[in-house]
Amino acid sequence: MRAFDAVVVGAGAAGLFCAGQAGQRGLRVLLIDHAERLAEKIRISGGGRCNFTNREVGPANFLSDNPAFCRSALARYTPTDFIKLVQAHGIAFHEKHKGQLFCDDSSEQIIQLLVRECEAGGVTRWQPCSVADVRPHPGGGFELDTAQGLVRAARVVVATGGLPVPKIGASDWGLRLATRFGHDIVEPRPALVPLTFDPATWAPFAALAGLSLPVEVSVGSGKARGRFLEDLLFTHRGLSGPAILQISSYRTAADQPLQINLAPDLQLDKELVDAKPASRRQLGNEFATRLPQRLSALWLEHARLDAARPLAECRDADLQRLGRSVHGWQLMPSGDEGWRKAEVMRGGVSTRDLSSQTMESKRVPGLYFIGEVVDVTGWLGGYNFQWAWSSAWACAQALAAVPAVA
Template sequence: MGDRLDVLIVGAGAAGMMCAVEAGQRGRRVLIVDHAQAPGEKIRISGGGRCNFTNLGAGPHAMLGENARFATSALKRFSQRDFIARVDAAGIAWHEKTLGQLFCDGSAKQIIALLTGQMAEAGVQLRLGVGVTEVARQGDGFRVRLSDGSGVEVASLVLATGGKSIPKMGATGWAYETAKAFGLRVTETRPALVPLTFEAGLLEETKALSGLSVDAVVSGGGAKFREGLLFTHRGLSGPSVLQISSYWREGAAITANLAPDADVFEALKAAKQAGGKQEVATALGHIVPKRLADWICQRAGVSGRLGDQKDAALKAVAEAVNAWTVKPVGSEGYRTAEVTLGGIATDQLDQGTMQAKTVPGLFCIGEAVDITGWLGGYNFQWAWSSGWAAGQGC
């Protein structure tokens, strides 16, 4: 059949490479394969090429899934501090941007080099441009045929190919299909951390705002995030919208406070009492960008001087700013989604080792598992932690 090895890891992304390092350092004979031509492609493009490699606040509170607490064990045993220590030891300079998000000062390629260097030192074999064509149980282990025609027999098989997000980089549902073939349950998957889209009528209305960004509090699906909101030619994007997209479902509305530090009604009332000669849109333009102020007044059907407005009109304007409720029709899908929500069900796995409970030797890690983090380095930390956990036992 071919080579006999201890561990085959399919997917040379963040989780897969982390697992390979740990298993290799334990003296295991490890092969890691990826159908891409380079390892860590998602690492390379993340954070605008600087890799938002973890978050100081990483923890199960920032995870979604059927049972987000499943992530607790791995996140505690290999925490953000542990990964930061490795980055520091490699001499990689980094900085905190906002909300605990850590980025490389230089290129994301430094993180890839750290992992590939450690894999090489641990004797891990890395084969690129190679996928898996067939997997079968053989005794206590697995027999695997690779796309280059070769085959391997292994004691442990690690599914680390991620989810369906960013298909142009080769993302597929392979991990889900393989898990199902071994009898594991897979929860419903959907794009997450993704821009939301509007129907044609609303798009026409908001066309004038395309490219405008504001600080906003966006709420929906029981969650609330304060970060930037961006109007696009398809709908809404920006960090606050990407965050809420993980909680939003079709048919539901989201609410955005487009001036979270201002009580717009009180501010307009005060401006009215101070003389009231200003146009409503001009007064509002001191609180939100002028383009947005003009759009809101036009949409609310309020024009003219402040002094001529009844409180009801000012309240309508204020509500359009402080509690703009809108119903997206969909998202931009896996094409632009940063991650996949859902995946291999956590009740099928041991939370300490990431090993399948019913299939000894089969491990599932990273984005392929039904654990999804918030935007801001949380998904990378789950990759490091889950990869580390599996690497201790595979």
């Protein structure tokens, strides 16, 4: 039987970073992953360039039943800390949009950074290797049944991630383990996911597939309200693009409608009426100066207005109705594209029984949960990786602070 100070299950973003940090603090660390290939989610992230953090990160960029839980870890290991590490590894990067940082070259560079950090910490990695069971050991710590034999560990870190993209190794192992050890689970559901609509309702809009435009989208009310100014993308089955991915995380009920302002920088109900005296254009042409051509044509058809009618001859009431419909499009998704297309999991191991300082279970001393398996879900834009780094760092610090018992 092999003995380690800590066994980290899951060699994704959080697991690799935690293992490397703990190893560099002098712990004997074993990192186990059941997937054939290392860190596939990092590899496919950010369109292959890994949006590894965001310059501006705070609790407001995360969703959780306990929105304050992430505060401590995010404050102790910040985007600046990770940026320094990226620079120390000589990785060139750039800012793309709203503080989002991407590798210039490839996400493989972030994987190599994490591998080198693990090597610097003397981390032992078994991959592919499954873990059949984890149980407390009567003498303290834990015993794990792995595909490579029995292992004894003073502490166990669960870093098995969320449920999205099952074909590259996602599993509910961490959630099941948490339940078995008495933890509550906040219902997992796909987040940062394209939304779908009833095919019959969507048929006219399907013709707009591929069209993208900046919108304001919102859902919910009060504290639970989400609102984003981002691009929306029409697809054959519904809506996608950053605006929709962001707002999908905020939908809490199937019967929650979306509000979309398709022209957030304009005030069309007023502008069209104001344009009447000077305009010699037909309504369709005037409208198309303010919205993408394909969308404006469809919208007029939808509003049952004659695109060929001179603007000057249109009734004010019709123009106001048309403008208002553009600014207040209300629509009800029928579902989403599910785990196959989701970028993250909303929900996970409830933070109620975890220490926000160390990520340690309050129910089972020595057991830790980090990364996406925890009920902390970031916005699109590098926030989920930052949570992986910050929670992993908080955990590694704590692992090193307590003497080993195994």
